[in-house]
Amino acid sequence: MSKRALHVKLEKLEAPSVLVKGLELGIGRIFEEEWEEPLGPTPFPSITTLRDWDMKLLKRYKPFYMPFCDVCCLCTFGKCDLTKGKRGACGLNMAAQQSRIVLLACCIGAATHLGHAKHLVEHLIEKYGRDHPIDVGGEHVYIEAPVTRLVTGVRPKTLGDLEDICEYLAGEIVHLLSCCHTGMEGDNLDFESKVLHAGMIDQVAMEIADIAQISALDFPKADPDAPLVELGAGVVDLEKPVILVIGHNVPPAAAIMDYLVANNLYGQVEVAGICCTAHDVTRYNPGAKIIGPISWQLRFVRSGMADVIVVDEQCIRTDILTEAQKVKAPLIATSEKACHGLRDRTHDDPDEIIEDLLTGREPGALILEPDKAAEVAVKVAVKIAPERKRFKIIPDVAGVIEEAKKCTQCKTCARVCPAELDVPAAMAKAKEGDVSALAALYDYCIGCARCESACPQGLKPHSYIVAASEKEMKSEKFKVRAGRGPIRDTEIRNVGSPIVLGEIPGVVALVGCANYANGGRELAEVAEEFARRRYIIVASGCAAMTIGMMKDEEGKTIYERYPGVFDAGGVVNVGSCVSNPHIAGAAIKIASIFAKRNLRANYEEIADYILNRVGAVGVAWGAMSQKAAAIASGFWRLGVPVIVGPHGFKYRRLLLGRQDREEDWYVYDARTGKKVYVGPCPEHLFYAAESKEELMVMIPKLCMRPNDTTKGRMIKLTHYIDLYKKIYGTLPPDLHLFVRRVADIPITMKEEVLEFLKEKGWKEMEIPDPTLLPRLIRKKE
Amino acid sequence: MSLTRSWMIAEIPGPTRANVITKPEIVAALIRRHKRPLLVVGSKITTDIGGESMADYVIRxxxxxxxxxxxxxxxxxxxxxxxxxxAAAMPLADIGARLVDPSWQGVDGKGPHDLVLILGFRYYEQWLLLSGVKHFSDTMLVSLDYRYQPHANWSFLNISLEEWKKNLKAIIEKFGG
Incomplete structure (x- = not known):
C-alpha cells in the first residue's frame, strides 16, 4: 500500500487560532504549497501506481524471452527444470523466471545508482551543508530536476531535499527486490511492470546524484560550450607522476585535484581517469584527462603508465589489486562498497600509510575519507614514480613472438572470447614473427582478458595484442567536450516545436558501456552519420568517450566539429552515467515547457506525450551492466525506445512491437475519442540489432511518432528511405506502414514511393492528436 | 548421451541439449519429413570457405x-x-518474436513453419535465439552451423569449416543440387 493513501487539499482553513491557505497534505508527506503547478495524480508512486500505464506498453511491446539458462537455482527447492512450459517447485514458469531475472538486474542497477547518489549527497552535505542550493544552470534552467518533479511531485531546492527523496527511492527498491523472492510475484507481465518501476526509480536516483555534484562541485551548468578536454591513452604526460582514477563516484578524484592545487603541485602530476569518474573529474577540473572507457583498464594498467591507482565504485575490474601489484602500483580503494581486501586505513596517520605503500609492506589501502585518500595518492605518486620507472608487464614484440611459440592452437581462447576474435590465427602468425594480426585485433578487443584466464599454456593474448599495438595506443590523442549537464530551458524552447512536429528528425542518445561486438568505431560512425543528418546527438558515459575517439582528415574529433548545443546537428555530452536523466529530462521538458503540460507528479500523461510525440531513441551499443539495464528500463516507461548492440541480446528479453498486427497500433484521437490506426510508431521499445547497418536503419524508424506533421514525417522518411536504400539497395519493405498521406512522401522520391504504395494497396491514414489515455480525450464521440 | 560441448565453453544450457547430426542424411530426412521448412540465416554467412562463402551453400x-x-x-x-x-527479411529480433507466435503464418502467409534450419549468426546470438524458440514454441530446430548449438533439437558438433562444407555439399546433393 502506498504511504500516501490520503491526500487532502485545502484552499483555505480558518479556525479560532489558525489560518491556513493553499495547503496540500498527504499522509506521510507534506507538499509544497507555494508552487503554482498543481500536484498531479501520482506523487511518490508505489509499485502498482503506474501499472495500468505499464500494461498499455506491454500489450503493444510484448516480451520476447531468450533464457540464458534452462533452470532456476535461486532456492533450495531447485535446481528446477523450466524447459518447455515446465514449472518450478514454487510454481514459476520460464517467462516469469526470465522477467524476474531482468527485475533482479534492474534492482541491482537502480540500487547501485542510488547507493552512489546517497554517498555523494551525504558527502556533499557534510562538506557544504544541507542548505546548499541546487543550481544546475542558473537562469537557464528553471526546471532543475525534471525527472524528480515528474515522479515525486517535489522540486528539490537544497542538498538536504535530495536526501529526503533518496529515502523514498530506497523504499521502492526494497519492495521491488522483495518481489524476486520465492513465492512472490507469479506473472511475467507483472514482473515486467516492476522492471519499469525499477527503471523509473533509477532515473530519479541518477538525477539526484548528478544535480548534487553539479550544484556543489561547480561542474559545467547546462553549458553548451563546456571545455574540450583531453582523451586517450596517448594524452598522458609520462614525464610526470601519474594517478589513475577508476570508477564512478568523483569525490576522491576531485579531492586529488584540490590537493594538487592547494599544494602547488597542479600541472606537475597527471590525473587521468577511466570510466565515469574520468568524465566527472574533468567536469570538476578540465586539467584532468580521460584515458577511455572501461575496456581500457587492463591495457593501461599493464602498460605501467599509472604510478598510483585510485578506485571508487562500479565498473572497476575486481582483480584490480592483482593487476596493480604486477606493475608495482599501489592501489587506494575509497569506497566501502569495493574494499578489495585492503586494510582500512581511514583513521591512520597519512605518513604511516604512505610509508607502507612506498616500501611495499602493503599493496594498497582502504581510505574512506576522500581528502586523506587524495593526500596519500599524490604523495605516493610523487615519490614512487622515479622508482617505478613505468614498470610494465606488457612484453616487447620479440617477447610476444617467443611466447607465441608455446601456443598449441587448441582454440580455447577463441571459445571464450566475447567478441569472437580469431586469436588463434593471430597467435599462429605471431609464432612466425608477424604480430600484425594481433595488432589488428586491438580495436575490437574489449579488454576482458578471458583469453588469458582460459589459456591452458598460461599465455597472455590480451597483453600480446596490446604489445603489438603499443604505437597505436600511444597515439590515441583526442578531444571530448566535458559533460555539460542539463539541457537549458531556452534550448528546449527552440527545439520543442521542431522535434514534436518532426522537423528535427530525432534525438539520438548514445549511452552506456563499451562492450562492443565489433569495436567502438562503429558507434563513432553512427554519431557522425546522424549529426551530419542534423539529428540531435546526445551522449553520456563510455559511449560519449567512444564517439570522440575518431578523427577526420584534419585530425578533429566529432566534438571539435559539431557544436555542443541541444539543437539539430549538435553533439551534446551530458556527462557520466548519472547524467543520463538529463536526456530523459529534455524529453520531459519538451512536454512541460513547449507543450505546457503539467509535469508535477503527472508521470502517465508525460510518458504518453513522449511516446506519441517526441522522436527520441536511446542507443546503448555496448551495454554490459545491470545499471545499463536499469537505465534502459527507465527510458522505456517514459516511452523512449532503446536499441542495444549484439551483446544486448544477453539481457534475455526484448520488448518488441509487431508491425504485422494492425490491432496493436491504434491510439485515441484526443480531439474526438475515435480510435485511429497510426502505424507501428515507434515499432519497438527494447530492440537488439545485429549490425551497425541495421542500427542505422532502425534509428530513423524508431524516431517516427504518430504526432509527426506531414513535413516532419517527410523528413524522417527521407532519412529512413535513404539509409535503407544505401545499405540494402531497395525501398524499405514496410514503408507503406509509415506513409500516412501523400504529403508524407519525400518529394525527390515521390514517383518511386507512389508506385510501391500502389503495389501494397496502401490507403491514406488519419493523423490524430494521439494518446493512449482515455482520460485525455477532450470530447467523446 | 554424446559428449557434446558448446563452442563458447561457458554457454551451458541445462537439462536438454541438441542431438548430434552425425551424417548429412539426418538433415535431409528432417527436411523431407516436414511440410513447411524454413531457412533462417544471419550475418556471418560471409564466412569464407576456400574461396566460397557460407552464403553460396545456403543459396544452393x-x-x-x-x-x-x-x-x-x-x-x-x-x-x-x-x-x-x-523469401523475406527482417531483423533477428523480429524473427524470434514471430517464431514463437503460433498464429504467425510464415514467410508466405500459408501457415506456421514446422522446421527451422538456422545458421550464420554470432554464436551467442544464435544460442539465444534458439533458446527463446525452444522454450516457447514446438517448432523443430536444426542448427546448420559448424559449431555445436545445444538449444537446437539437432546440431552439428564443433567441426571444421572443411567438414561443414562436405556435409552441406552432401545435403544439397540429396536434393539433386
Whole structure:
C-alpha cells in the first residue's frame, strides 16, 4: 500500500487560532504549497501506481524471452527444470523466471545508482551543508530536476531535499527486490511492470546524484560550450607522476585535484581517469584527462603508465589489486562498497600509510575519507614514480613472438572470447614473427582478458595484442567536450516545436558501456552519420568517450566539429552515467515547457506525450551492466525506445512491437475519442540489432511518432528511405506502414514511393492528436 | 548421451541439449519429413570457405530443397550482393518474436513453419535465439552451423569449416543440387 493513501487539499482553513491557505497534505508527506503547478495524480508512486500505464506498453511491446539458462537455482527447492512450459517447485514458469531475472538486474542497477547518489549527497552535505542550493544552470534552467518533479511531485531546492527523496527511492527498491523472492510475484507481465518501476526509480536516483555534484562541485551548468578536454591513452604526460582514477563516484578524484592545487603541485602530476569518474573529474577540473572507457583498464594498467591507482565504485575490474601489484602500483580503494581486501586505513596517520605503500609492506589501502585518500595518492605518486620507472608487464614484440611459440592452437581462447576474435590465427602468425594480426585485433578487443584466464599454456593474448599495438595506443590523442549537464530551458524552447512536429528528425542518445561486438568505431560512425543528418546527438558515459575517439582528415574529433548545443546537428555530452536523466529530462521538458503540460507528479500523461510525440531513441551499443539495464528500463516507461548492440541480446528479453498486427497500433484521437490506426510508431521499445547497418536503419524508424506533421514525417522518411536504400539497395519493405498521406512522401522520391504504395494497396491514414489515455480525450464521440 | 560441448565453453544450457547430426542424411530426412521448412540465416554467412562463402551453400540448399529463406537484415545485404532474393527479411529480433507466435503464418502467409534450419549468426546470438524458440514454441530446430548449438533439437558438433562444407555439399546433393 502506498504511504500516501490520503491526500487532502485545502484552499483555505480558518479556525479560532489558525489560518491556513493553499495547503496540500498527504499522509506521510507534506507538499509544497507555494508552487503554482498543481500536484498531479501520482506523487511518490508505489509499485502498482503506474501499472495500468505499464500494461498499455506491454500489450503493444510484448516480451520476447531468450533464457540464458534452462533452470532456476535461486532456492533450495531447485535446481528446477523450466524447459518447455515446465514449472518450478514454487510454481514459476520460464517467462516469469526470465522477467524476474531482468527485475533482479534492474534492482541491482537502480540500487547501485542510488547507493552512489546517497554517498555523494551525504558527502556533499557534510562538506557544504544541507542548505546548499541546487543550481544546475542558473537562469537557464528553471526546471532543475525534471525527472524528480515528474515522479515525486517535489522540486528539490537544497542538498538536504535530495536526501529526503533518496529515502523514498530506497523504499521502492526494497519492495521491488522483495518481489524476486520465492513465492512472490507469479506473472511475467507483472514482473515486467516492476522492471519499469525499477527503471523509473533509477532515473530519479541518477538525477539526484548528478544535480548534487553539479550544484556543489561547480561542474559545467547546462553549458553548451563546456571545455574540450583531453582523451586517450596517448594524452598522458609520462614525464610526470601519474594517478589513475577508476570508477564512478568523483569525490576522491576531485579531492586529488584540490590537493594538487592547494599544494602547488597542479600541472606537475597527471590525473587521468577511466570510466565515469574520468568524465566527472574533468567536469570538476578540465586539467584532468580521460584515458577511455572501461575496456581500457587492463591495457593501461599493464602498460605501467599509472604510478598510483585510485578506485571508487562500479565498473572497476575486481582483480584490480592483482593487476596493480604486477606493475608495482599501489592501489587506494575509497569506497566501502569495493574494499578489495585492503586494510582500512581511514583513521591512520597519512605518513604511516604512505610509508607502507612506498616500501611495499602493503599493496594498497582502504581510505574512506576522500581528502586523506587524495593526500596519500599524490604523495605516493610523487615519490614512487622515479622508482617505478613505468614498470610494465606488457612484453616487447620479440617477447610476444617467443611466447607465441608455446601456443598449441587448441582454440580455447577463441571459445571464450566475447567478441569472437580469431586469436588463434593471430597467435599462429605471431609464432612466425608477424604480430600484425594481433595488432589488428586491438580495436575490437574489449579488454576482458578471458583469453588469458582460459589459456591452458598460461599465455597472455590480451597483453600480446596490446604489445603489438603499443604505437597505436600511444597515439590515441583526442578531444571530448566535458559533460555539460542539463539541457537549458531556452534550448528546449527552440527545439520543442521542431522535434514534436518532426522537423528535427530525432534525438539520438548514445549511452552506456563499451562492450562492443565489433569495436567502438562503429558507434563513432553512427554519431557522425546522424549529426551530419542534423539529428540531435546526445551522449553520456563510455559511449560519449567512444564517439570522440575518431578523427577526420584534419585530425578533429566529432566534438571539435559539431557544436555542443541541444539543437539539430549538435553533439551534446551530458556527462557520466548519472547524467543520463538529463536526456530523459529534455524529453520531459519538451512536454512541460513547449507543450505546457503539467509535469508535477503527472508521470502517465508525460510518458504518453513522449511516446506519441517526441522522436527520441536511446542507443546503448555496448551495454554490459545491470545499471545499463536499469537505465534502459527507465527510458522505456517514459516511452523512449532503446536499441542495444549484439551483446544486448544477453539481457534475455526484448520488448518488441509487431508491425504485422494492425490491432496493436491504434491510439485515441484526443480531439474526438475515435480510435485511429497510426502505424507501428515507434515499432519497438527494447530492440537488439545485429549490425551497425541495421542500427542505422532502425534509428530513423524508431524516431517516427504518430504526432509527426506531414513535413516532419517527410523528413524522417527521407532519412529512413535513404539509409535503407544505401545499405540494402531497395525501398524499405514496410514503408507503406509509415506513409500516412501523400504529403508524407519525400518529394525527390515521390514517383518511386507512389508506385510501391500502389503495389501494397496502401490507403491514406488519419493523423490524430494521439494518446493512449482515455482520460485525455477532450470530447467523446 | 554424446559428449557434446558448446563452442563458447561457458554457454551451458541445462537439462536438454541438441542431438548430434552425425551424417548429412539426418538433415535431409528432417527436411523431407516436414511440410513447411524454413531457412533462417544471419550475418556471418560471409564466412569464407576456400574461396566460397557460407552464403553460396545456403543459396544452393534453398534452391535444391526448395526451402524459403528468411534472412536477418545483415544477411539480406549479403544475399542481394550475390543476386539472390530471400523469401523475406527482417531483423533477428523480429524473427524470434514471430517464431514463437503460433498464429504467425510464415514467410508466405500459408501457415506456421514446422522446421527451422538456422545458421550464420554470432554464436551467442544464435544460442539465444534458439533458446527463446525452444522454450516457447514446438517448432523443430536444426542448427546448420559448424559449431555445436545445444538449444537446437539437432546440431552439428564443433567441426571444421572443411567438414561443414562436405556435409552441406552432401545435403544439397540429396536434393539433386
Amino acid at each position: 540448399l534453398a534452391k535444391a530443397a526448395n526451402i524459403p529463406v528468411l534472412a536477418s537484415l545483415p544477411a539480406l545485404k549479403v544475399f542481394r550482393e550475390k543476386g539472390f532474393e530471400p
